[in-house]
Amino acid sequence: MTRIDYDLLIIWGGMVGASLACALAGLDLRVGLVEAAPFAASAHPSYDDRTLALAQGTRRIFQTLGLWDALASTATPIQRIHISERGGAGFAHLDCRDEGVDALGYVAEARLIGAGLLAKLPTLPGLELLCPARLEQIIIEPDAARATIRFGEERLVERRARLVVAADGARSPVREQLGIAALRWEYGQQAVIANVTPALPHRHVAYERFTEDGPVALLPMSEGRCAVVCTVNDPDVPAVLALDDAGFSTLLHRRFGDRLGDFSRIGRRQAYPLFLLKAREHARHRAALIGNAAHTLHPIAGQGFNLGIRDAAALAEVIADARRNDQDIGDLAVLDRYADWRRWDQRQTIALTDALTRLFVNPLPPVRIFRNLGLLAFDFCPPAKRWLTRQTMGLDGRLPKLARGLPLTA
Numbered sequence: 001m002t003r004i005d006y007d008l009l010i011i012w013g014g015m016v017g018a019s020l021a022c023a024l025a026g027l028d029l030r031v032g033l034v035e036a037a038p039f040a041a042s043a044h045p046s047y048d049d050r051t052l053a054l055a056q057g058t059r060r061i062f063q064t065l066g067l068w069d070a071l072a073s074t075a076t077p078i079q080r081i082h083i084s085e086r087g088g089a090g091f092a093h094l095d096c097r098d099e100g101v102d103a104l105g106y107v108a109e110a111r112l113i114g115a116g117l118l119a120k121l122p123t124l125p126g127l128e129l130l131c132p133a134r135l136e137q138i139i140i141e142p143d144a145a146r147a148t149i150r151f152g153e154e155r156l157v158e159r160r161a162r163l164v165v166a167a168d169g170a171r172s173p174v175r176e177q178l179g180i181a182a183l184r185w186e187y188g189q190q191a192v193i194a195n196v197t198p199a200l201p202h203r204h205v206a207y208e209r210f211t212e213d214g215p216v217a218l219l220p221m222s223e224g225r226c227a228v229v230c231t232v233n234d235p236d237v238p239a240v241l242a243l244d245d246a247g248f249s250t251l252l253h254r255r256f257g258d259r260l261g262d263f264s265r266i267g268r269r270q271a272y273p274l275f276l277l278k279a280r281e282h283a284r285h286r287a288a289l290i291g292n293a294a295h296t297l298h299p300i301a302g303q304g305f306n307l308g309i310r311d312a313a314a315l316a317e318v319i320a321d322a323r324r325n326d327q328d329i330g331d332l333a334v335l336d337r338y339a340d341w342r343r344w345d346q347r348q349t350i351a352l353t354d355a356l357t358r359l360f361v362n363p364l365p366p367v368r369i370f371r372n373l374g375l376l377a378f379d380f381c382p383p384a385k386r387w388l389t390r391q392t393m394g395l396d397g398r399l400p401k402l403a404r405g406l407p408l409t410a
Contacts, residue, residue, distance in 0.1 A: 017167030053302030057394025090375030199261030
């Protein structure tokens with residue numbers, strides 16, 4: 001008889017993997033979580049803390065898991081979204097009041113989200129933290145997934161689980177070792193991110209500004225700051241990163257405009273390559289992919305992290321249902337239910353972000369005219385605005401129980 005060490009083994013914690021571990025609490029499961037980095041978070045806030053846009057659906061999931069209270073006081077609500085194109089007359093806006101909610105989403109510091117998860121993990125029954133450690137090899141057997149895990153340089157251990165979950169990022173070692181093909185499309189651009197302080201108050205408005213060089217997003221933060229995501233063509237990235245604060249402020253003002261006035265303080269800049277990645281399969285016998293291991297998106301509309309959190313919530317619900325029905329949680333018939341459930345949301349979200357990216361970089365005059373007319377028409381079409389708002393809020397389609405405020409044990 002095959003020895004089983006865990007019911008479920010999550011490869012790489014990260015925020016999506018850790019959220020899955022939290023979602024599984026209370027299901028009487030033995031869960032192992034492999035994380036390469038030590039479980040620690042800086043206790044000191046920084047002006048340059050990286051931020052994440054949390055959809056309304058993600059807030060509900062975190063609230064159901066008991067994670068939101070630690071974030072509520074520092075997360076900045078997005079009450080309105082303003083969409084425009086530089087040099088064009090068209091614009092559109094989304095307003096939380098039209099949906100009867102307090103906010104369309106929230107902007108939170110990634111460090112604080114991570115700290116909340118780190119504080120929660122040691123309290124979860126049945127969870128073993130394997131860190132710092134990394135996966136060396138994964139082999140799928142009929143009755144278990146066999147993982148070889150390395151601690152430090154010399155110590156290797158072997159663990160078997162009924163199900164292994166890859167939450168290990170876009171370059172997922174689990175996905176690659178299992179031979180799961182992935183489509184990857186390079187956008188030829190990078191996202192230059194920074195925190196800035198504008199002269200004028202942001203009034204809880206998030207801005208998505210399209211330019212011929214790529215989109216620029218400004219998201220409202222605490223203390224009057226804004227998080228900037230500025231898309232830059234690959235050849236121009238070194239020059240942009242080399243700019244001093246005044247030079248970057250000038251670049252940002254030229255591309256974004258003067259809606260928020262001058263930028264009096266510019267934080268440290270970082271650049272990340274932009275690409276689209278889609279795994280051909282999201283489930284196999286004894287293996288499932290979530291988060292960036294399954295899909296990596298362009299940051300336009302801030303959907304990537306939220307899509308991964310919905311993956312975690314849906315997989316946890318499928319596992320809970322399988323346990324309730326005395327089914328093997330690693331069986332392909334069970335995991336196919338997860339893959340089938342998530343397919344529509346993933347395709348919708350990927351298609352939306354990719355289409356917006358491609359549409360708004362097309363420089364042809366007829367396309368520009370069409371875009372501006374389209375923005376104006378969209379702003380006067382409540383059904384279209386409601387669909388986009390619900391999609392970006394993570395409240396469209398079949399929602400996991402956790403996104404509806406219901407515990408998995410109910």
